[in-house]
Structure formats: structure tokens, C-alpha cells
Amino acid sequence: MRQTWRLLWQTAVLAAVAWLADVAARALDLPIPGNVLGIIALFLLLCAGIVRESWISEAASFLLRHLVFFFVPVAVGLMNWGEVFYEYGWVLLAAIVGSTALPLLVTGWLAEALRPRAEKEKTQCS
Incomplete structure (x- = not known):
């Protein structure tokens, strides 16, 4: 049960970054899609140490394993x-x-x- 909650929490972190980047791209009328901006933002957050890799690793691995379904x-x-x-x-x-x-x-x-x-x-x- 604990692992399920951790997976949900990590997925929520990834979804929040993606959603905020999409909102920013639309609000600022940027010529770059929100999902690309989200990847860049997540990379910068990881590099700056604001988001730790351990906070998102399980959800990222799960999503990558099941990428074909998308x-x-x-x-x-x-x-x-x-x-x-x-x-x-x-x-x-x-x-x-x-x-x-x-x-x-x-x-x-x-x-x-x-x-x-x-x-x-x-x-x-x-």
C-alpha cells in the first residue's frame, strides 16, 4: 500500500510539472509546446536540486515501462x-x-x- 501511495505521489509531481508548464506556455503564448517546456523545466529542477531524482524515479520508470500503451x-x-x-x-x-x-x-x-x-x-x- 505504501508503494502505491508513493507511486501516486510521484505521478502527481510529474503531472504538476507538466500542467504548470502547459499553463505557462499558453499564458505566455510561447512558440514551444507545453510538454516540451515541461521536460525542460523538469530537467532544470533536477539539475538545481529543487526536485530530487528519488522523488520521481518510480513513477518515471512505471510510465516509461508502459509507454507503448500511450x-x-x-x-x-x-x-x-x-x-x-x-x-x-x-x-x-x-x-x-x-x-x-x-x-x-x-x-x-x-x-x-x-x-x-x-x-x-x-x-x-x-
Whole structure:
């Protein structure tokens, strides 16, 4: 019973952060969604030590373990779009592959460009 209450309390903390971030995003008319703002806020709260990891770890683990259930309605909804996928499938596939590959390539290039010169020379000599 104690674990159930702890899980509920931790879920309430996560929900409160998400709700407050959504309210802030709407009130300030920010061009960023409330859920993204909530993740950033939670990260900053954790980094600042205002919220401890132990206060939310069980609820976060539970929600991550059951994340697939949140996507079931989306998957069922996509079944209504079969005609669109049939007609524009290659375009959608190209967009998915491109939007996956481009950030990977840019990140790799940026990491290589920002790596210190001495480290580059040490790697090349090995």
C-alpha cells in the first residue's frame, strides 16, 4: 500500500510539472509546446536540486515501462490513413529517412568540428 501511495505521489509531481508548464506556455503564448517546456523545466529542477531524482524515479520508470500503451490510439488512428500512405508512401519514407539521417550527420560533423585539435592528432597517430 505504501508503494502505491508513493507511486501516486510521484505521478502527481510529474503531472504538476507538466500542467504548470502547459499553463505557462499558453499564458505566455510561447512558440514551444507545453510538454516540451515541461521536460525542460523538469530537467532544470533536477539539475538545481529543487526536485530530487528519488522523488520521481518510480513513477518515471512505471510510465516509461508502459509507454507503448500511450501510442496504441495513434496506431489505430493511422489505419484510417491507409489511402494516404498508399499514394504518398515513398515521399513519406524519404521524409522519415531524411529527417533521421540529417540530424545524425550534422551531429557527427559538429562533434568532429568541435573536438580539440590535440585530440584529433592523437587519434590519427594511433
